[in-house]
Amino acid sequence: MTDNAEISRVGVVGCGVMGAGLAEISAKAGLDVLVAVTSTTSEQAGRKRIERSLANAVAKGKLGEDERDSLLERITFTTDIGDFADRQLVVEAVTEHEPTKLKIFSQLDAVLEDDEAILATNTSSLSIMRIARATERPGQVIGTHFFNPVPVLPLVEVVGSLLTEQSAHDRLAAFLTDVLGKEVVRAPDRSGFVVNALLVPFLMAAMRMVESGFAAAADIDRGMTLGCAHPMGPLRLADLIGLDTLHAVATEMYEEHKEPLHAPPPLLARMVDGGLLGKKSGRGFYDYR
Incomplete structure (x- = not known):
């Protein structure tokens, strides 16, 4: 060729x-x-x-x-x-x-x-x-x-x-x-490449805000869509990507870089354990049933 x-x-x-x-x-x-x-x-x-x-x-x-x-x-x-x-x-x-x-x-x-x-x-x-x-x-x-x-x-x-x-x-x-x-x-051949190196810490931070009770998922998403012109909020985006996929990606990135911002929060791990994988399973941070 x-x-x-x-x-x-x-x-x-x-x-x-x-x-x-x-x-x-x-x-x-x-x-x-x-x-x-x-x-x-x-x-x-x-x-x-x-x-x-x-x-x-x-x-x-x-x-x-x-x-x-x-x-x-x-x-x-x-x-x-x-x-x-x-x-x-x-x-x-x-x-x-x-x-x-x-x-x-x-x-x-x-x-x-x-x-x-x-x-x-x-x-x-x-x-x-x-x-x-x-x-x-x-x-x-x-x-x-x-x-x-x-x-x-x-x-x-x-x-x-x-x-x-x-x-x-x-x-x-x-x-x-x-x-x-x-x-x-x-x-580059580094875990996360370019896009996820920026995106995953952002999504994990949004999940930690929900986990700690700092803010509700809907309010976080409205803040980012209406205040920062994002087409989709971070929690709804996470549901679209698939929470199991995100957990695997974040885990791989943390294993390579040892950067705390990459580490999946316990809430994400529990949701994956429970089969709450986002849109594809019918329920994640939002209910799609």
């Missing part, structure tokens, strides 16, 4: 909220998209996520019905990671759990036939270096931090490790901007 235009076959591992969004934008760009799932149940759930998103786009007049149908035809599913052999770019988008990601990257490394295929992990806090070392091609491993919802938000943080080849970094950045229409921020 010599330039981003040659990337036409994309693989996505996982079809949760992020994986479904990645599959959708790749298909919209006219690419051949193969999605790896763990079961037929996962496939059905992932397909429904994509179909719901496209139905919304059609309802808003952003996508024609014929376009939707042809887009869906470009997305296929598999439960066999071996089917990724011909992929030129693979983006892993499973849960923020390092052992799981390491296993997937080892498997992908064994099946990909193209030595220049790029292996990207969609992560918001994990070490790209550690993930890269699970392969025999660390120079082709890179981090991508897409933002939810993927079809709407334009930003992607691109994170290379000390072993990532500059050519892979440049090719992926060009592909993201020229083919997928995203805006790229280059970030």
Whole structure:
């Protein structure tokens, strides 16, 4: 491969909220998209996520019905990671759990036939270096931090490790901007990257205010939306991101930096223990039922 235009076959591992969004934008760009799932149940759930998103786009007049149908035809599913052999770019988008990601990257490394295929992990806090070392091609491993919802938000943080080849970094950045229409921020391989290094301490501080009784969640959010022109308050944003995801990210950041502002407060840990994960579970700092 010599330039981003040659990337036409994309693989996505996982079809949760992020994986479904990645599959959708790749298909919209006219690419051949193969999605790896763990079961037929996962496939059905992932397909429904994509179909719901496209139905919304059609309802808003952003996508024609014929376009939707042809887009869906470009997305296929598999439960066999071996089917990724011909992929030129693979983006892993499973849960923020390092052992799981390491296993997937080892498997992908064994099946990909193209030595220049790029292996990207969609992560918001994990070490790209550690993930890269699970392969025999660390120079082709890179981090991508897409933002939810993927079809709407334009930003992607691109994170290379000390072993990532500059050519892979440049090719992926060009592909993201020229083919997928995203805006790229280059970030260092440090837990939190750029955005979460600023965002997570802010969200943890808002949670501590609730935990201590300093202020109610609704008042904190109204203060930041009406007083600081934030489009969404920190507690409602936390619910949207997922409190389990935030707990994992904050924990990883604290483990690396040992900065008290990163440490998840006990309230967050208890909410996660109780299954109060935010919007996706129906209840977090707000009730969505």
